[in-house]
Amino acid sequence: MDLGSFEADNSSSCRLASHIPEVCRTEDCCLGIDEAGRGPVLGTQPHELLLCISNQQVLQNYSKTLTETERENLFQKLDEAKSYIGWALQILSPNTISTSMLQRTKYNLNALSHDTAIGLVQYALDSGVQLKEVFVDTVGPAEKYEEKLSQLFPGIEVTVRPKADSLFPVVSAASICAKVARDRVVKDWKFAEDLGEVDTDYGSGYPNDPKTKAWLLKYMDPVFGYPQFVRFSWSTAQTLMDSKAATVHWDDDDEETGEKAAQRQNNRSMLSYFSASAGGKDHNPTRKTHRFFTERRLKSLNTL
Known part of the structure; x- marks a missing residue:
C-alpha cells in the first residue's frame, strides 16, 4: 500500500487503489466497505472498499482485537491475492473532517461517511467491475442507509448491518485494510508545520487516552x-483551546470596539498582537515572529 500520494499533501483527502483483477470485470463480484478511525481526535479516517469474486469463502472474519503486526500480515496476504481481490481506499484527512463539520452549512460526519462510501461504489462501477452485491458496515440507522444505497445503485443487492465486519468476510477484510492504512499514516505522519523534533508518542489518538491529552496540551499554540x-472540530480539542488558549474578543458593531473591550477585560486584543510582531510598543525583541507570518512572508503596514 503506497501512501506516497497522500503523504505528499496530507491536508486534503486522497483516493488510492490496487490493480483491479480482470476477473472482477467478467464475473459477478461482491464488495465490502468499512471505515477506521472514526472516534480519534488525531489522524485520518480511512474508508476501505474491498472487492472480490462472489465466493466469499476465500476470505474469513477477522477479530477486532488483532495487533498492528497481525493486521499487517493479513493485509499482505490479501494484497498478494491480486488475481481475485482488489481494494480501493479513500483517506479523509483530519483537516477535511474538521472543515466539513465546522463550515457554515454543517456537513456532519455521518453524511461525510455516506458520501465517501457512495463514491467508492461508483469508482468500482466506473472501473468496469461486474458488481452484484455490496455489504456495508452501517453509519447511522442501517435501514435508511441501505435504502439510500439501493436507490442510488439499482440492480445491486445492498446489505447494510451494524457490526458488518463480524458478519461478512468481505467487510471484515475491508476493515483490516482500513486499519492498516490508518496505522501507517498515523505512525509516519508528515507534519507540514515547523514543530521541531516532534514527540510521536501520542498514544492511540482517542480523546480519553492520557498520552493523547498530554500531546494535545504540548502542541497547542x-x-x-x-x-x-x-x-480541531472534536470537543476534546475545542475544550482545551477554550481553557488554555489566548482569549479573543471579536468586534461587534453594536458594542465597544474589540480593542477597548480587551483593555477593559485586562486582555490583549488581536490588533495589539499583530502590532507587537511588527515592533509596536509592546514589542519584545527576544520573541521570534510566528511561522504563520514568515511562511506567508507577511509584514505589518503602518500606512497604506
Missing part, C-alpha cells in the same frame, strides 16, 4: 491552535 494532524 495559544493563538493558532493545533497542527493539521488534530481534528
Whole structure:
C-alpha cells in the first residue's frame, strides 16, 4: 500500500487503489466497505472498499482485537491475492473532517461517511467491475442507509448491518485494510508545520487516552491552535483551546470596539498582537515572529 500520494499533501483527502483483477470485470463480484478511525481526535479516517469474486469463502472474519503486526500480515496476504481481490481506499484527512463539520452549512460526519462510501461504489462501477452485491458496515440507522444505497445503485443487492465486519468476510477484510492504512499514516505522519523534533508518542489518538491529552496540551499554540494532524472540530480539542488558549474578543458593531473591550477585560486584543510582531510598543525583541507570518512572508503596514 503506497501512501506516497497522500503523504505528499496530507491536508486534503486522497483516493488510492490496487490493480483491479480482470476477473472482477467478467464475473459477478461482491464488495465490502468499512471505515477506521472514526472516534480519534488525531489522524485520518480511512474508508476501505474491498472487492472480490462472489465466493466469499476465500476470505474469513477477522477479530477486532488483532495487533498492528497481525493486521499487517493479513493485509499482505490479501494484497498478494491480486488475481481475485482488489481494494480501493479513500483517506479523509483530519483537516477535511474538521472543515466539513465546522463550515457554515454543517456537513456532519455521518453524511461525510455516506458520501465517501457512495463514491467508492461508483469508482468500482466506473472501473468496469461486474458488481452484484455490496455489504456495508452501517453509519447511522442501517435501514435508511441501505435504502439510500439501493436507490442510488439499482440492480445491486445492498446489505447494510451494524457490526458488518463480524458478519461478512468481505467487510471484515475491508476493515483490516482500513486499519492498516490508518496505522501507517498515523505512525509516519508528515507534519507540514515547523514543530521541531516532534514527540510521536501520542498514544492511540482517542480523546480519553492520557498520552493523547498530554500531546494535545504540548502542541497547542495559544493563538493558532493545533497542527493539521488534530481534528480541531472534536470537543476534546475545542475544550482545551477554550481553557488554555489566548482569549479573543471579536468586534461587534453594536458594542465597544474589540480593542477597548480587551483593555477593559485586562486582555490583549488581536490588533495589539499583530502590532507587537511588527515592533509596536509592546514589542519584545527576544520573541521570534510566528511561522504563520514568515511562511506567508507577511509584514505589518503602518500606512497604506
